[in-house]
Amino acid sequence: MTTEAHDIVDLIRTKRDKGLLTTSQIDWMIDAYTRGYVEDSQMSAMAMAILLNGMERREIRDLTLAMIASGETMSFDGLGKTTVDKHSTGGVGDKITLPLMPLVASFGVAVPQLSGRGLGHTGGTLDKLESIPGWRAEITNEEMFAQLRDVGGVICAAGGGLAPADKKLYALRDTTGTVEAIPLIASSIMSKKIAEGTQALVLDVKFGSGAFMQDIALSRELAQTMVDLGNDAGVRTSALLTDMHRPLGLAIGNANEVRESVEVLAGGGPADIIELTLALAREMLTQAGHPDADVEGALASGRAMDTWRAVIRAQGGDPDAALPVARETHTVYADASGVLLEQLALPFGIAAWRLGAGRARASDPVQHAAGIDLHVKAGEAVTAGQPLFTLSADEPARFERALEALDGAYAIGPAAEYTARGPLVAERIG
Numbered sequence: 001m002t003t004e005a006h007d008i009v010d011l012i013r014t015k016r017d018k019g020l021l022t023t024s025q026i027d028w029m030i031d032a033y034t035r036g037y038v039e040d041s042q043m044s045a046m047a048m049a050i051l052l053n054g055m056e057r058r059e060i061r062d063l064t065l066a067m068i069a070s071g072e073t074m075s076f077d078g079l080g081k082t083t084v085d086k087h088s089t090g091g092v093g094d095k096i097t098l099p100l101m102p103l104v105a106s107f108g109v110a111v112p113q114l115s116g117r118g119l120g121h122t123g124g125t126l127d128k129l130e131s132i133p134g135w136r137a138e139i140t141n142e143e144m145f146a147q148l149r150d151v152g153g154v155i156c157a158a159g160g161g162l163a164p165a166d167k168k169l170y171a172l173r174d175t176t177g178t179v180e181a182i183p184l185i186a187s188s189i190m191s192k193k194i195a196e197g198t199q200a201l202v203l204d205v206k207f208g209s210g211a212f213m214q215d216i217a218l219s220r221e222l223a224q225t226m227v228d229l230g231n232d233a234g235v236r237t238s239a240l241l242t243d244m245h246r247p248l249g250l251a252i253g254n255a256n257e258v259r260e261s262v263e264v265l266a267g268g269g270p271a272d273i274i275e276l277t278l279a280l281a282r283e284m285l286t287q288a289g290h291p292d293a294d295v296e297g298a299l300a301s302g303r304a305m306d307t308w309r310a311v312i313r314a315q316g317g318d319p320d321a322a323l324p325v326a327r328e329t330h331t332v333y334a335d336a337s338g339v340l341l342e343q344l345a346l347p348f349g350i351a352a353w354r355l356g357a358g359r360a361r362a363s364d365p366v367q368h369a370a371g372i373d374l375h376v377k378a379g380e381a382v383t384a385g386q387p388l389f390t391l392s393a394d395e396p397a398r399f400e401r402a403l404e405a406l407d408g409a410y411a412i413g414p415a416a417e418y419t420a421r422g423p424l425v426a427e428r429i430g
């Protein structure tokens with residue numbers, strides 16, 4: 001005879017028939033799934049029922065809290081500084097964490113960036129930083145605390161102890177077509193962020209061809225759901241909805257994205273990367289109680305660069321070391337004169353992934369020097385024969401499959417046919 005509090009089949013039927021799950025049912029389900037009593041097959045039926053029928057705000061909060069309760073929670077109380085973190089839903093060329101973390105930390109707030117490795121076409125912050133010789137992502141909780149106190153910023157791998165239920169459920173969703181459910185995405189992201197113990201959080205929720213959610217209305221719903229979850233849990237949370245239709249910046253890969261981030265910290269770099277870095281820095285510093293911080297000044301004066309160098313050194317990296325360079329390159333040239341009408345993020349992300357910048361399975365290595373450098377951005381004039389972009393890889397055999405991904409991803413035509421996108425930061429929610 002079972003001593004279990006609920007029957008998972010009853011819960012699946014309830015959600016299948018558009019009913020509501022109680023707090024007790026959700027707590028039990030997540031606990032029973034974590035300890036293996038509820039099987040993967042049953043949890044995937046539940047995930048599909050949630051994807052099809054949704055959850056209301058109270059259910060999503062219960063699910064998030066149950067996933068937090070499945071593991072350890074961290075606390076930065078005692079640090080003597082306000083903690084503020086940023087999470088991006090991921091995009092192509094999205095290296096913003098790299099210049100943003102030191103910029104915000106240079107104002108005396110603590111920025112604990114628990115980050116991941118990339119899977120599929122969106123890159124991972126840890127993969128990018130691991131192209132710096134000596135830099136290590138795995139640090140202890142004590143080292144993290146000391147670094148936040150002494151230097152102000154840290155970017156490191158999240159320990160496996162935070163929200164283990166999410167880890168198991170996310171892997172299951174990945175193989176059952178149930179990733180794209182707003183209650184599941186929101187509870188997955190927010191359970192880890194709340195368990196991490198940050199006091200404030202800014203979410204960069206992307207929309208457009210290179211984003212998780214192509215449609216701005218769905219991104220808005222995801223952002224609002226996560227903002228509510230954070231604020232309900234006592235974390236000051238806001239979100240920016242940002243356009244991910246075209247790649248961010250000129251570099252897509254790992255080492256080349258670090259290079260571009262350092263350019264931004266040195267006062268240069270592409271306009272879109274600077275714009276988004278400054279917008280997110282202002283939002284984070286406002287949440288951390290510094291609404292009037294002169295973020296442009298901190299970039300221009302080199303103060304943010306000093307913090308970057310200190311953070312890289314503190315994690316064993318050499319900020320002056322040469323970054324890896326690929327053995328082979330292949331440049332694509334304009335076949336006509338006109339304006340670059342389009343440059344779609346998703347195919348460029350897939351091409352960089354095929355060059356070796358990303359991984360297909362969590363255990364695959366990445367090639368740090370592989371990637372794409374754009375020479376022209378959409379909307380700019382080009383002349384026939386001018387270089388459009390350069391692919392880099394260690395094995396030339398990878399170029400063909402990368403070029404296949406780019407078929408139809410860009411076009412040159414008359415200026416009159418160019419459609420400008422709306423603002424990069426489309427909306428603020430919070």
Ligand code: URA
Pocket residue numbers: 170179184185186188189
């Ligand atoms: N990132 C996460 O951590 N979880 C999701 O469900 C989606 C993106």
